[in-house]
Amino acid sequence: MNVCVLVMEGTNNEAETMHCLMKVGLRPVLVHVGELLSGEHRLKEFQGLVIPGGFSAGDYVRGGAIFASYLRAIITDLRWFIDAGHPVLGICNGFQILVELGFLPETEDDGVSSHKVALTRNGSARFECRTVRLRRENDNLFTRSLKPGELLELPVAHAEGRFVAPKEVWQEMVATDQVAFRYVGASDGPAGYPYNPNGSLDDIAGVTNRAGNLLGMMPHPERAFYWYQGASWTRRGSNRGPGQGHAIFQGMADYLKRG
């Protein structure tokens, strides 16, 4: 099961992402975006695709904008890959790229209104590196092993993660069950800062397409693959299972192995 780990200059979470994929029994292949554009590699060699975090091309313009502009040259291939049901995961910068390309959220007018959607500058106007609590919302192939409403603690680290969308797009996303994760606060109701670390609309932390094979999320599951990578593990005593991000990679592997 070959998984394309797609990078360019400035992508910098590829090593830990590949480690997680390998440990759940998949075969990650590091591919530079230039190799897809030149035809050195083709998407059809792969059963899955992951775009890891980082600062592609420095992200001096807008998170993921330059990476996405390269990928537009092969957008038909990408669309085919997604429509064929292959699992596609975008983490942090990868999520920004998927939004920038118009793949997330998936809307009736085929990406037109999603250009009004963005992951923009954090409410705090600063880079935020902290652990957040997430609630598993919709049912998608990555989170299938988690119970509905199950809570996860994962780190975020970004300056541009505030999900913004026009009301009609947001309503459509909710109606078609595309919210994968929400930030959770100390009590019910809106999470509020710092639980919602960036000011995202409706506490949205992760989004899928309708079919649930394309997931974009700001938090970093690859940084919490083992229990001893979590933020508060020294407080947990002997209650030690896999890390809180493990399930997402396992979900991808389970789906692919079932064929």
Place this chain on the structure above:
Amino acid sequence: MNRKIDIEVSEEFLERISQELRLGLDREEMIRIRSYFRQRNRVPTELELQALGQAWSEHCSYKTSLPFLRRFITNIPTKTEVPIMEDAGVVGLDDDFVYVVALESHNHPSAVEPYGGAATGVGGVIRDVLCMGALPIALVDGLCFAPLSTSPEEIPPGTKPPRYLLEGVVQGISDYGNRMGIPTCAGLVSFHPGYLANCLVNVGCIGIARRDEVARSRVTKAGELLLLAGGKTGRDGIHGVTFASATLSDKSETEDRSAVQVGDPITQEPLVHACLEANRHGLIAGMKDLGGGGLSCAVTEMVAAAGLGASVALEQVHLREEMEPWEIWISESQERMLMAVAPENLKEIRTLFDHWRVELRHIGRVLEAPEVVIHQHGNELARMEPRFLLEGQRADRECSQGIVKGKTHPNSEGGTGRSDAPCKQRAHTVPETKDYNRILLDLLAGVNVASRAFVIRQYDHEVGAKTITKPLQGGLTTHSPADAVVIKPIADSFTGLAITCDVNPKFTEQDPFWGAASAVDEVYRNLAAAGALPHSLADSLCLGSPRSPVRMEELEEVCRGLNFVASRTGIPFVSGNVSLYNESQTGAIPPTPILLGVGIIKDIRRSITSDIKEEGNLLFLIGETKNELGGSEYLALIKEDGSPVPEVNPTQLWENCSAVVQGASEGVIRSAHDVSMGGIAVGLAESTFGGGIGCVVDLASLKGLHDEARLFSESNSRFIVEVAPQDEERFRAIFEQCQIQPIGITGGKRIQIADSISLIDLTVEGARRAWEEGLTKYFREEG
């Protein structure tokens, strides 16, 4: 255009030449150069003089500090294995791996241009680690500024306000480190009025390498090709090292900005991958980063290390703009590496760098004859002997005796040295009862104690997924400050490295010897409080101008103080940096030895953190509390002077640290926090924040002290540890050789500290808020 410069002129005129060409050389040095060229019967070119100016600068040559370093710092007897000390120190970790440590200062560039100065400091120290063939895995920053409360009237002309400097520096480090994907996970931010016109920005980097892949910063034989890889060369960073080797003035802003380089992490990121991959494939004979002095220093030092020479064609260097030959030769443009490569490997390395889309230029070749010959389009521009360049000048500086404040210090032979100016003892007079609740809240909110979350969260401290214990420890939104962080450098091993960065300028200002010794003490106890045994140190010695005999005495005292603890505990300094001339129109900075410490923990799953874990556990104080309020946060708060600053007993320090590490490895210590700024009161309060679990403590068992010393003395070598009742027996056995005192229990939502009668009673919540807002209140948006 490469002018010939006639230096057969008067001594006065020689000095003027040095000034006009901005060589930074003094009269004696210019005379030496004149006689060198006189003997060879020729007139030097501008390029040759500029190269000498770089090579002989304080920054490159260590001409002032080398005797002190040799006597006190680089000769520590140790069991730690240190195979190589070049641009970075290489230290043995296990049978298969070494770790690499580098620490650099970027003080003057950051004072003039905080964002660019700090960012390029990070870039440079990453390359120092890279050139040893190591993967950079963690960054550390040690920052010193004037207090944020400094009023605009106090700020001298040409100086930037501390808030602006702090924001710029943090943003620069954050943007560079985050974009490189290397976590910035440890550091210090210290405030002292002495840094008003000269802030300090020190950055460290830790790397990891397989033993058989360690690279050297040298060529190996004649015929090897010299390849320049990475970013374009431009006019930024010209005269960077001479700028670093002079005091700052009110004109630095306008005159020296061009000495600050421009950073581009996205050029460096693939450069790191390409260099490491080429090295792994055995394609590189040696490599070195281009830092201070640019090509000039890199080429000269790489060939001189092998007693060889080189020929370099300047037209092969890829330029960002049109430049004079001498500018190309000494430019400190960032993101560049110089490599020596055997001719038969050229094709393969070119393919590899093309794959990573990194520019690679063949600029020269290694020669048998020990001289560096520089050409441009076939014209010879310079012909230099590396030995003459690198011998540099040992500066004979005058050093005062007994001026520097302090008390009787043990000398390096174990006896006692001189004793001098007595300080006012803040002895056993019992002051009137004070509102200690108020004092503790003020201490927690003070800029030197308050939460660093504002800074820490702007750094990605988890990228790479190797950060096991974090710089903020506890729950989701509440934290205790970390003493050290633990990283797991090797995928299939549980061996960990603990990292910390420390100095207390209040101590070093009052007493350079004990202040430096205290910095080593704090490093050790921070590492131990994470569960790791101290293993190596790096030092960045930042002081004022060596032209002042008093500053020279401070340098000597600082070095002796570092040596005093390190040599008695067998921990080596594996890497370092000396930054002198940290002085401006407002005077010199306090002597500031910024230390980076690395400890080893055998199993990262036994790491411990500072936050109290459970209700009903026992709290023990480890180590002796003395009446040592000198340089304390408490005295600063109540605006009183006093002495002495804390002293160090290296034997007790080591015993306490070893026992804490043992206790952690056996799982009998649930949390540990070192006692430092603000004493026991602040230490206890900080421990309660992470988990929101309070404490009930009585300090009556600390004999012979009055309340303020019990609560706030900053005596060294102490810890507060949490032990579950069922583990008490085993805990006491481990600490048999140490002074321990049961001081209370954990539980509740209050911080209650008594000395028979109640002294402090605060809610954890209220104390935590004071601590959290101490720094952020200066950064709220105005209006």
